[in-house]
Each structure stands twice: as C-alpha cells, then as structure tokens.
Amino acid sequence: MAAESQTIVVPTDAELLQAQADLWRHSLYYLTSMALKCAVELHIPTAIHNLGGATSLSDLVTALSLPPAKLPFLRRIMRLLVTSGIFASDSNAEVETFRLNPLSWLLVEGVEAEDHTYQKYFVLGTVSRHHIEAGLSLADWFKKDLAPPVPSPFEDLHGVSLLHENMSLLDKELDRIVNEGVAAHDNLAIGTIIRECHDLFKGLQSLTDCCGDGTTVSAIMKAFPHIKCTVLDIPKVIKTTPADAVNYGAGDMFKFVPPAQAVMLKLVLHFWNDEDCVKILEQCRKAIPSREEGGKVIIIEIVLSPSMGPIMYEAQLLMDMAMMVNTRGRQRDENDWREIFMKAGFSDYKIVKKIGARGIIEVYP
Numbered sequence: 213m214a215a216e217s218q219t220i221v222v223p224t225d226a227e228l229l230q231a232q233a234d235l236w237r238h239s240l241y242y243l244t245s246m247a248l249k250c251a252v253e254l255h256i257p258t259a260i261h262n263l264g265g266a267t268s269l270s271d272l273v274t275a276l277s278l279p280p281a282k283l284p285f286l287r288r289i290m291r292l293l294v295t296s297g298i299f300a301s302d303s304n305a306e307v308e309t310f311r312l313n314p315l316s317w318l319l320v321e322g323v324e325a326e327d328h329t330y331q332k333y334f335v336l337g338t339v340s341r342h343h344i345e346a347g348l349s350l351a352d353w354f355k356k357d358l359a360p361p362v363p364s365p366f367e368d369l370h371g372v373s374l375l376h377e378n379m380s381l382l383d384k385e386l387d388r389i390v391n392e393g394v395a396a397h398d399n400l401a402i403g404t405i406i407r408e409c410h411d412l413f414k415g416l417q418s419l420t421d422c423c424g425d426g427t428t429v430s431a432i433m434k435a436f437p438h439i440k441c442t443v444l445d446i447p448k449v450i451k452t453t454p455a456d457a458v459n460y461g462a463g464d465m466f467k468f469v470p471p472a473q474a475v476m477l478k479l480v481l482h483f484w485n486d487e488d489c490v491k492i493l494e495q496c497r498k499a500i501p502s503r504e505e506g507g508k509v510i511i512i513e514i515v516l517s518p519s520m521g522p523i524m525y526e527a528q529l530l531m532d533m534a535m536m537v538n539t540r541g542r543q544r545d546e547n548d549w550r551e552i553f554m555k556a557g558f559s560d561y562k563i564v565k566k567i568g569a570r571g572i573i574e575v576y577p
C-alpha cells in the first residue's frame with residue numbers, strides 16, 4: 213500500500229529565521245575548530261596563564277608578539293572562543309578581560325599538577341589536514357561498495373591506518389602528533405577514576421592492563437601498592453616504557469593476554485570492530501579466573517547514552533564520528549556492549565559508574 217501523503221507544515225516566519233541561523237551554525241562550526249587550532253598554535257592558553265590567568269587583549273597581543281594591527285582580529289577569535297566555552301571573559305569589566313576556564317587550562321603548557329594532562333596534541337591531531345580530508349571524503353566513501361573488512365574513509369583515502377606503524381610513511385609529524393594526542397586523551401582522568409571507583413581495584417591481587425604505556429598502572433600501583441600489575445602492548449611500545457615495578461610484556465592481545473585476577477581494557481575496544489572486540493575479549497576471558505575467585509574484565513569506554521544530557525551526548529556522538537571517519541572502530545551503547553560480552557562467552561556485566569562521557573564496566577566470566 214502506498215504511504216499516505218503527509219502534509220508538510222509550513223514553518224512560521226520565526227521558525228524560518230531560526231532555521232537559517234541554525235544552518236549557519238552547523239555549516240560554519242568547523243571555523244570554531246579552526247579558531248581553537250589557531251589559539252593552540254599561537255600558545256594563547258599558556259600566555260594567559262603566564263599573565264596570571266587573566267589578561268586584557270592588548271597585553272595578550274604584546275605577550276604573543278603579534279603585530280598591534282592584529283588586535284581587532286584577535287578580539288573576534290577570542291569572542292567566538294568565549295561563546296564556545298573555550299575561554300572565559302569579563303566583558304562587563306572596565307577593560308575587557310579574557311580568562312582561562314577548565315578547558316583552556318588543559319591547553320596550558322608546563323603545568324605541574326597531578327590531574328593536568330596537556331591536550332594540545334589532541335587538538336592538533338583531530339584538526340590536522342589528513343583528518344579533515346578524510347571527513348571531506350565521507351560521501352564518496354559511502355557510495356563505494358568496499359569489500360569487508362571495510363576500510364575507514366581515512367584508510368581508503370590515505371592508504372594507511374591511523375595509529376598503525378605505517379602511519380609515519382604518510383606523514384612523520386602527523387604520526388607523532390596523533391600518538392601524543394592519543395596518549396594525552398587516554399591519560400586524562402586516571403586520578404578521577406581511581407578516586408571515584410576505589411572498589412574497582414580494592415581486594416585485587418593482580419591486574420593486567422591490556423594495552424598501555426604504563427601510565428595508568430603506575431597510577432593504580434601508587435594508590436594500591438599491593439596489586440601486582442602487568443602491562444601488555446606491542447613490542448614497539450614496550451621497548452620505550454620506563455623500567456619500574458610494573459611487569460611489561462610484549463605481545464599480541466589477539467593471541468594471548470597475561471593471566472591476572474582482573475584484566476583492564478581502557479580505551480582500547482573503541483578502536484576495533486565488533487568481531488575483533490569479541491576476539492580480544494575471548495583472550496581476556498582465558499586470562500582470568502572464575503567470578504567466584506574474583507575474576508573480571510574492567511572496561512573503561514564511552515557508553516553512548518542521551519541520559520547524560522545533550523552536550524555530553526553530542527560529545528559522545530562526535531567521538532563516534534571520529535572513530536567512523538578515521539578508524540574501523542566505533543563508540544557503543546549499552547546494548548552494543550552487552551551483545552559483544554555475550555558473544556565472547558561472558559555471563560554478566562555491570563556498569564559500575566559513569567564518569568564524564570565514559571562508563572566503567574565490570575564484565576564477569
């Protein structure tokens with residue numbers, strides 16, 4: 213039966229004008245990313261920090277050694293970045309003042325604070341030319357009938373995979389920036405996880421961190437010195453890890469995961485497709501004892517859900533787009549996670565807590 217024709221409700225004048233403004237925003241949002249990149253490249257957050265955390269525009273121009281004639285242009289960029297939540301301002305003060313907020317604080321270089329993880333390279337990596345070109349190729353990629361395993365638009369366009377050893381053949385500097393950006397992204401909030409999820413590690417005798425450079429387990433061992441920790445990663449990463457109390461093992465998680473009471477996968481599975489996730493989790497299951505003996509896999513990943521509010525959900529969905537454009541992985545909602553756990557032979561799971569955009573999941577054999 214033919215679908216009943218629907219009556220299109222003609223928008224009101226006010227709705228049309230709002231729709232046009234919304235279209236401007238959505239078409240031009242990339243300029244916010246470019247303004248952020250510009251602020252990072254000019255070292256604006258560090259300059260504001262060095263000026264005591266707040267500054268007038270003229271002091272900022274002097275501190276950045278910019279030509280004085282650029283002051284009105286800098287005002288326009290700063291105005292957008294304040295409206296986007298990247299800096300704060302006191303526009304009611306006698307002289308307009310720009311301040312750091314928590315976001316721009318993460319972009320200050322050289323801060324000696326436990327919870328400060330410098331995010332400059334995350335910005336520079338995600339708005340790099342190669343990433344943007346991959347995004348621009350999305351419609352062409354959709355039209356191609358590519359054989360599985362389907363390459364990401366990034367891989368299809370550039371011929372190399374993001375974070376793969378062959379990335380340096382494409383662009384050595386981009387490879388360095390992306391690796392630094394991923395490390396900074398992954399290491400942010402370890403302290404919060406340990407503080408907020410104390411019970412996750414309490415009573416554990418041993419833990420294998422499946423993939424990592426040792427930063428996460430070093431923080432865990434500081435808080436729980438009795439836990440015997442092992443880190444598994446590929447030989448290239450293990451070669452450069454520091455020699456400390458952590459036990460490092462070079463290997464392939466698809467073939468073997470070093471046994472422990474618990475195995476942790478922090479920000480690993482979002483990089484892989486569902487079939488690969490099942491294979492990795494099967495190896496993790498082999499590495500742990502029964503649930504009665506405290507065996508579990510700890511997963512720290514985004515759990516897509518609108519329940520955290522529209523801004524957090526939008527951030528999660530944008531991270532999913534980033535995975536779709538640049539990798540073969542994806543972000544997952546609770547149903548997606550459950551399906552993977554069951555396929556890998558686990559019996560149960562619990563979302564222990566949601567921290568920011570991420571969830572902490574315990575998975576039981």
Ligand SMILES: C[S@@+](CC[C@H](N)C(=O)[O-])C[C@H]1O[C@@H](n2cnc3c(N)ncnc32)[C@H](O)[C@@H]1O
Nearest residue numbers: 398399423424445446449463464465466478479
């Ligand atoms: C996104 S990082 C992991 C981040 C880390 N868990 C953390 O939270 O800091 C992904 C890691 O997986 C490692 N990796 C990729 N393939 C692997 C494999 N087959 N076996 C073991 N490690 C692998 C990479 O070398 C990289 O260090």
